[in-house]
Amino acid sequence: MRTRLLIMSLFTALTMLGCENSGTGFPRGSCDAPGKPACPDYPIQLIIEPDDTELATGTSLQYQAIAVYNAAGKVDVTDKVIWQTANTDIASFNDDGQLQANIPGTTQVNGQLPPQVRGASTLRDSAQITVADKTLSQLKMLPASSIILTDIQVQLSTIATFDDGSMQNVKDSAQWVSFVPQVASVNQTGLVTGQLPGATDVSANYSNETVMAEIDVSGLMPRELSITPIVFTLPRGFKQAFQAILVLEDGATLDVTDQADWAIIDENIARISEDGVATALKPGVTGVRAQIFFDSRTEIMVTPLTVTNATLTELAVQPEGVELPEQQKQEFAAIAMFSDGSTLDVSRDAIWRISNPAHAVVTNSFANAGIVKARTAGDTLVGATIDNTEDFVNVDVSDATLTGLTISPTTADTPANTRVDYQAIAQFSDMSSLDVTPYVSWNSSDTNVAIIDNAGIATAILPGFSNITANYQGQTATTTLDVNTASLTSLDIEPDDATLLPGASRQYVLTASYSNGTTANVTDDAAWIVDDTNIVQIAPAGRFAGIAKAIEPGSATITAIFSTLEQTVSVTVENPAAP
Template structure:
């Protein structure tokens, strides 16, 4: 049995598009369309059709696929009706489906999964393949703080090289639930581990006797601050998905979106969700401004959400596009509003394909706007919200995959770091297409480097130990490869602070530089990264402010130790502050005329380094 882990970094990427970005997980607010309607997906009119969408169009025997049913209504709205339709399988000997749309592969073959409601039916194709699950990749996280959580994913890799997200189908377990229990419930939290106490635990995902593992470390560290998306503006009725990033006392950061408590200062203007599946989703209710806050462990981060009264005027989903049969295309719906602002409304519109035998398109939460080719020809893809729509033509060609190019062709990293690889498919008609997310990635030696098949991290290679390894991207029997060299990780040996010894007069400043010295003899300027301190702040202080890091300012005569700390290492320098010295002398009066034989008293005034002045006439 083969086991592998994939790294997911707790780096918060704060994304916004147009006037605020999109929403997630079936969160369907309303939009003012300027025509008396709000475009909401209420399904209040007659059901016109049912779209059935599988997350995968093929599965292995003894694995699963969760189908979704979307109702399309006469007013152009759509609604998730997965839980209200009646599910069935055309050939139950090939696949059985439960009342929630979860299909299980029984024997190899092809069948249709059917959803029926109000005399309407829709179906989706499902192929059950004669392949076996070889191993499971489990995502790996940086250490998390006590009281926070990590969402794990499980990716199955099969004997034909294909992959499938098995997160919702595996059994999750933790070797030490006292450190971090992990959820197995189907309430949107499956695979979510919660840090309960310090220590390490092994997270395991198991399906059909095959397991994948990952180690999770829970540490004690103090939350210093929380940052959420900056001030932004959205149209009334549209949504904004917020993310929260915590910064801790050790300088590390962690995504806290699922852990914080979200609030709005004025729910009449904007509401924000705290439910498990929708955390951080805000909706603009009326024009005005509200403060959106994220709170955890007594620390709060906030920003202002402005809601405008703008109405939707048009929708664009991009230019016409051509893809090869067997591949897919992600469409994005951009709404333009009466105030000129734009917003990604991909998860608010209803997506349709004019010829579903050529291309189907998803209205399923999380994959809205993704078109999958099913046959050759041209289909019109349309995004509709109320009476407003936008379209583009999707042409599916019969071109076949000729080769795969992986870039970069070679790369070098150090242990503990990562590198993103891209797979480009070259087709028989001379066209090329980014296929990074649909190829199967593999490493020739997983002790040196692993490469991810986890959605959102496809092609991300992580260096575990020193050496050179080949990485391969495979699709439909065609492969491309690249080489990755992993060099030994250098360690931080010491920090040098310069000047090592310095004497300045009271009132003057001194700029210090911190240099990291590594085990391989290389060095790096870390002046702006180190934490600076002064042993005797009554003698001199030193800045950690952006743009002035390492700048010491004298206060009183005496001596102090200036320190720079970074990654557990500290370097020191000595600073002596002497008495203020004269920097200029002013003689008064500046210009004077006297008669011959008379006298005139002049005064000399000294200005010192600390800004003081003194009569030095007799000095």
């Protein structure tokens, strides 16, 4: 059952301590007291992550430091923290918070944040790191293949699976080589940059194992730069992360979020960070702009952003009533509900807490916020706080042990250029089960036939058979993927010739027909573009693919690109005053 701590939240308690010379804020009486000025925004708590982890000898890990502020929520302060370990023989830091695992053993990791404003206190937090000798069982490159452009980059990763079943990204410990550096160069952390059109392989060697990635530096021209989410509405004081997607002539899509120059048209209404996170400041209508520079070209896109005066009425942490075996993970979400009936996923920016850290830990780092890892058996609460509103749900950590792993679908038969979404389910000694899809190591036995990413999404490439295998904490499951010889014959978009009012949304669906008489929904596999983004905008790819929003009266053409075919439909946006 959901529990709400309405009288004294952990967040409020920390704030009070921060103002009373607790070592987590201002000295008592320096502000917010009779005759004293109001307290400025200042950090009241430091959180370093990961909280408790294990590394293989000779590898490294980037730590992250999050400061909880009295008013502005949480801020990444990794570059401001002084990093140390209790035993530098076991593990040691560089100045940027990257830890190097040296010899086997366990030691304490310490982070210290100097005062950020005048009168504030130094904040500290600690964690534990264990370094162990491990034997490499498997090394995998992600992504296995990439399409980029000149001056466009892609980050490669090398995922090591060790003999104890643990997995670790060892990209910073691998030796990277580009076979044709004139086409694409690679640095020593696996960041690839396109130089000239062409193809090359990039290799990574770790612990005498070598894996490869195929890099295609395309000479095709871009058809559209898109921003998602499109035509967004955001309550004042809240944040939204935007993504920049470049669609090429052949329908290939490139995520260029990290390389885009982000801006807000009217900075009085909102502001945006270098990584595309917008903060709503005051009610009004403005635009989010992304600009990409590559190969002596510039692409620009603007999507409308409306800031409202809606107020937060409730926060809900989901899911409820979770039972989680020891050493397993569960992702939670924090959903904010507002006075105008709108909702917003605030998981990234919420402050996450665990009532009993002996039973579980929860992450606050922005990319992984809300992920709970069970430690020891017992009950605990996981909670999220934002804008002085909070919600908590119960987590029952059991001592059940992992007994098996299954994959679904058990068999799959699909044409080339389509995707199959796999799911991995872990079984435990108490007869419970858990979706562990994001945490397993996925592999395809024949990458010429199909490849699979770390989310369990397989892409069919050429006709043939490939075994899809999932490895998780010593358990293995395998299924067969059959890529058939059916050829694509036609595409159909629904709805056809839609009419919308400004502000309305419509989900478009793309259906592919094949020579063997089968059909498939390929909405998420296609690239979507529109010829007049002043009239209508459409999400080009990903989980929002095919969702269009009307902006102003007029007519436009929506195009879906899939494999070797394209299909178009017309859309009309009518003036609401028209009969």
